[in-house]
Amino acid sequence: MTTTFFCNAPKLILEFCTHYETPKVVRFKSTLIAFLSHLTKLLLAIYCILLMLQQDAYQIFDRSPISAVTVKVKDSPNCSHYLNYSCPESRYDAVDFVIPSLENSATSITTRTTETEYVLHLCNKTDFTHQYTCSVKQQCLMPPYYRQLLEKTNQTPPSLCWHQFSPSTKNNYEALDYTLFIKNYVEFPQLHLVRKNLVTDTMRPSYFTSCEYDEKHHRLCPKFRIRKILKLIESKSDEYEQMFHYGSLIEIKIIWKCNLDLSIKKCIPKYEFFRLDMPYSENIFIPGNYFETSRHFYTDEHELRRITTKVYSLRILVTVAGEVGRFDMFQTTTSVGSFLGIFGMGAIICDIVAAYITNFNIVKYDAK
Template sequence: MCQRSSYQIFDRSPISAVTIKVKPSSDCSKNSSIMRFFPNYHCEQSLYDVNDFIIPATENSAVSITTRVIEIEHVLRLCDTTARRKHSNKYSSFNITSIHECYEQKRCLLPPLYRYEYENEKIIKKPQLCWFKLPTAASKRNYRALNYILFIKHFVEFPQLGLIRDNLVANKIKPKYIDTCEYHPKYHPLCPKFRILKILEMIETNPEEYEAMFFYGSLIEIKINWKCNLDRRLEYCQPHYEFQRLDIQPYRENPYDPGSNFLTSRYYFRPNESALHRIHTKIYNLHIIVSVTGEVGRFDLFQTTTSIGSFLGIFGTGTIVCDFVAAFFTNFKNLKYDI
């Protein structure tokens, strides 16, 4: 009877909007307990431009921070396993003479530059092309992402009760405080700035996973939870941050492609060459998703009277149960009445 659900109505369907900015930290966190698990990272190294590692640049309530990049170069050439083939057409931009062996089954593979030219041709008339891998390949790691700072701003509305709040809580967060604070679950629980290094500490306790998260990428959720009692003062309505990993862990138990990654390509021609080249880029990242949930309650007279009526109805139910027991489970022959 004294529970909040007995005298309050609730709105559990918030509408939210989230914006995320990524900035480099002005200093390095050298006191973190997990820094020793990244021996190849040195805080004294010069910082990269953060914008080069936010791919894609815009997402809905999420951000992807690149941790590792593999670039492989390919060249598009005619595929022939028997003899030299020459494809020449004075009206065509495709003019290549080459001998190559296809290690895979031949197929009609048209790059974007030639799709319009051959789209109406039959399959047998289309050139049999293959992407041939060149020996040049590059691999890079972005350990500087450990000291990137996420600045999260979000607005939440509970339309049923007409409540609108944001995580920059009034009378709690001042401009000077935002400039110097970093989130800490105990000392700075309302600070909207999150260091990647601190997030990794909170979501993972296995030291073997830290390097693997940068190698394979990882999927991380930051959950902003609102639980407010509008019968109290509004200043007590504050967000609570929770952090968790969403990808399968540990990575060695994942039978599929572990972590978080995606592929992208760009095409170009080298000077004085007619062969089309492609840079095939595989990007591993920390894909961070921000979700907003909440529950807001407020006193309601109808809910209160309904709960009181239900509570009083329990006594009527008790009378019916007692009569039922007396009628079917009690031996009336053993009862004696004094006259």
Template sequence: MAWGVFKELLISFLDYKTEKFIVVKNKKIGILYRLIQLAIIGYVIGWVFIIKKGYQETDEAIQTSVLTKLKGVSVTNTSESGPQGEDVLFVVTNFLETPNQKLGYCAESTRVLHGHCRDDEDCEEGQMVVAGNGMMTGRCLRKDEDSTGSCEIYGWCPAERDYNPEGPMLTNAENFTIYIKNYIQFSKFQFAKSNVLETNDDFYLRKCRYDEELHPYCPIFRLGDITRRAGYNFHDMDTVGGSISIMIEWDCDLDKVNFNCNPQYRFTRLDTSDSNMTITKGFNFRHTRYFKNAAGETYRSLFKVYGIRFNIMVHGKAGKFSIIPATINVAAGLALMGGAAVLCDVILLYITKERATHRERKFETPRVDNVEMSERCMRT
């Protein structure tokens, strides 16, 4: 019995099946079939070819370089020295200075929670104060017995003057300008471009300011305009600082006349979120300057610097017609067209009321024995 089943399976495996086309007078199925075909054609033409440009070969490995310069003049209302932003595009708008620090013994800052103490046992000798300014000596310094004191530390003394800035020191910083020169290249297509207007006017860069409509190829941006495009007022950031992302996007269609390849700028503030939590706002870092006095003793000035940091990122892609992706997407569209017939067949053969009749007409197995076949051949 097992051999018989296996034999039948083997014989059926060697059968050849050919398609049989049946015209079914069913308007509902016919309308559905045409609607599916139209939807597939609309998807292939509208989405694949027009919107996604499926006929193009693309290159997203953009090679880029960015050159930046900052210009501006302002006056600070303090006689103390202030640090400069080095190696980064950082505009200093405010700073707090702890001058003339020297290695020695002093009380930890009262703002450091792990430096608070009630007695000497709270200040374990030789342990570093968590988020503090030095190493504990084992002594608790208190004004009186009823008050909470601070652990004595060995480090740069006096401890950092930790207080909140009251206002910006550079009152005119929003009128500073940033020059952002960006070169890009798509090596696959041997295409290169810059975000600076190609002109013979030697004074163009001295008088232009970036504008989406009037001067899209002017690489000079006013700080106040950048923060405004990011959705914030400059004075919301000049006291405690902030971080802004400048995204330069290149979407290049190299099939169009004169190459449709223009830079698009997006500005986003990074140091805040929709929760609007003030604890996460702002941007600052610490900076020190060391010097020696006439006696050869080393001193330093510690600066807590507030300002706006600009993170410049470049993304882009280029596309150009190629027969290979165009052929692949056309073939994929034709394959989807065949799926419309499969879906309608499933509905016709297994869902409609006349499904049994349609299956009987759709699938047919002709039976012709060997004797009858031989007779037909002899007659021929």
């Protein structure tokens, strides 16, 4: 048998190379199946075309932008009167209330500060905040008089306590009219696209010096008033006032979504605003955004004093996201091939109807 196989091998190879076989096709006359076949193929064709256009399946995308953001805060001579406060002449401006950020693409604007002064004196049982102990001379911050007592080992160190004065509060209502000027440079390296939010090819350079962002009329302006940002992310008046009183976390997202098959002038940024912290009605324990700092100093009377400052601020983060698409022949071919495979569903549906629903005994068919 093995000898016969090897003898017929050349003949089998020649027959394989010179003959072509196709499955038998059965054609039968049925109005229902013919209508169902054409309708199914038409619906699948419409579905594939719409899906291809909706998902931009003919394009290649770059969804990993490289960006750089700078944020500048400027004060305004105007006063909004929004929170029912008077607008006195202030000795401070934006420089005094802007806290340098610890990370890139962020800034903090102080809205309220509370300062409390303490003095270190001998303890009494009626007026002190907490007791101060100093057992190690090298680490002691006590005034010189009490420090000298520690040098005498035979004498017991005095018991000292921090005595608190009345706190003072300073509200920076002018911060509502501060403006943020945001510059953003973004690059999509895969498609070699570099853009900036100062779109001078669409707007004149003089436009950016006088404009102010508005979601309807000035959507391309990179200058944002704090009062406008708070209105966009919070509509409730109570929450609005508490955001200013306790501070808050705010995100400004710059979204780039560009189609390079169209004009490059249509590649413009879109700004969205979000509140990152929880509403105060849901987070009553540690609301807002603040930090505490303190400084020590000696008076002429050799008293050690401490000033503790609690700073409430609006912390604003600027993030960048986006995608850029462009026509690509390989991606188009892959998508078309996938959609052609979907057309096979039409034949499967018609075969199921013909095999299990239509009565073959009354159907006329010709075998080819």
